[in-house]
Amino acid sequence: MFVTGKYFGVVPNRFTLTVSRYFGQITGLLTTLALLTVVTFILGNVVPIDPALTLVGDRASSEAYDLAREQLGLNLPLYQRYFHYLGNLVTGDLGTSLVTGNPVLTDLLQVFPGTIELSMIAMTIGTVAGVLSGVWAAQYRDRWQDKMLRVVSVLGYSTPVFWLGLVALLVFYYQLGWAEGPGRIDIGFDSAPAFTGFVLIDSLLLGDLQMFGNAISHIALPAAVLGFATMAYIARMTRGFMVVQLDQEYAVTARAKGLSARTILWRHAFRNIRAQLITVLALSLGGLLEGAILTETVFSWPGLGLYMKLSLFNGDLNAVLGTTLLVGIIYVGLSFLADALTAAIDPTVRAGKK
Numbered sequence: 581m582f583v584t585g586k587y588f589g590v591v592p593n594r595f596t597l598t599v600s601r602y603f604g605q606i607t608g609l610l611t612t613l614a615l616l617t618v619v620t621f622i623l624g625n626v627v628p629i630d631p632a633l634t635l636v637g638d639r640a641s642s643e644a645y646d647l648a649r650e651q652l653g654l655n656l657p658l659y660q661r662y663f664h665y666l667g668n669l670v671t672g673d674l675g676t677s678l679v680t681g682n683p684v685l686t687d688l689l690q691v692f693p694g695t696i697e698l699s700m701i702a703m704t705i706g707t708v709a710g711v712l713s714g715v716w717a718a719q720y721r722d723r724w725q726d727k728m729l730r731v732v733s734v735l736g737y738s739t740p741v742f743w744l745g746l747v748a749l750l751v752f753y754y755q756l757g758w759a760e761g762p763g764r765i766d767i768g769f770d771s772a773p774a775f776t777g778f779v780l781i782d783s784l785l786l787g788d789l790q791m792f793g794n795a796i797s798h799i800a801l802p803a804a805v806l807g808f809a810t811m812a813y814i815a816r817m818t819r820g821f822m823v824v825q826l827d828q829e830y831a832v833t834a835r836a837k838g839l840s841a842r843t844i845l846w847r848h849a850f851r852n853i854r855a856q857l858i859t860v861l862a863l864s865l866g867g868l869l870e871g872a873i874l875t876e877t878v879f880s881w882p883g884l885g886l887y888m889k890l891s892l893f894n895g896d897l898n899a900v901l902g903t904t905l906l907v908g909i910i911y912v913g914l915s916f917l918a919d920a921l922t923a924a925i926d927p928t929v930r931a932g933k934k
Contacts, residue, residue, distance in 0.1 A: 613912060616912065620908060621665055625661070631652055632654055635652070672685060684898050684902035687899065687902075690777070694876075702805075710813070734812075736813075737809070760801075761798075763880055813860075821856050821857065855925050858921050859922065866910060877889050884903060891903065
């Protein structure tokens with residue numbers, strides 16, 4: 581496990597360093613998740629929502645109201661309720677939805693594929709367009725191409741996503757008729773069997789190209805709206821990273837040696853920003869879940885965002901807590917994955933962690 585150093589010191593070998601590094605990362609991840617459950621539970625219990633009142637209604641007697649509070653465990657001290665909540669959470673029990681009557685975990689498994697499908701397509705659009713336009717703007721820094729991208733980035737980053745969705749529906753659905761309206765798929769396809777929960781994948785597994793085309797026409801507009809907002813952020817960050825790299829001595833030397841601009845951009849400068857870009861992409865993907873709440877509401881998309889909105893309006897505390905916890909876990913997981921990928925790509929990060 582250990583080797584003797586030059587001055588008779590004990591130096592851990594590479595295996596020990598690797599184990600200790602990943603043990604520290606996993607310990608940090610578990611600690612973050614534990615703190616996340618505490619914050620989520622406390623926030624869920626300080627919001628002005630009374631689950632007992634939601635369950636029995638505002639016309640119920642005081643006896644029925646007290647009985648509902650006792651059944652829900654609301655008469656217990658806060659710390660006891662938290663440990664009870666944590667014990668159920670370990671077993672995968674997020675409680676029962678007061679609106680649907682189903683276990684919250686069952687509801688989340690039903691609506692989450694819709695959000696994943698929408699977010700991944702939007703992320704693909706935003707990543708490809710954002711990276712290419714960011715590199716392009718850095719190549720033509722301070723010229724009209726760069727200035728045009730700055731304007732587009734500011735508009736995409738600062739414009740509320742729900743407003744973009746409403747305008748997109750008005751123009752491309754109502755006036756031009758280029759895209760389908762709200763919803764994930766036409767009502768005629770609702771009876772189709774679901775294998776994975778992802779409509780695009782299920783339609784291909786069924787060999788139903790008509791269903792696949794209909795699903796594409798429904799997802800195109802909300803994915804484009806989310807993708808545009810994501811593209812603006814990724815393009816702005818990519819441009820900034822590339823500008824810094826193109827001012828480095830190695831880039832100036834490469835230009836002096838006669839290397840082509842394409843080689844300098846993609847083989848040298850872009851290679852050096854990959855680690856930074858991974859963090860940006862991870863944050864963007866997590867941000868899509870936040871933007872999806874508003875976008876799914878505008879487009880009546882049956883996903884995680886719409887489910888959370890309906891739960892909030894109906895005072896369904898278990899569903900709100902479960903959804904919030906799921907989004908938080910995704911954020912933490914993406915951050916952990918970004919750190920791992922950054923360390924795998926960038927040797928300096930690996931050396932720093934050692």
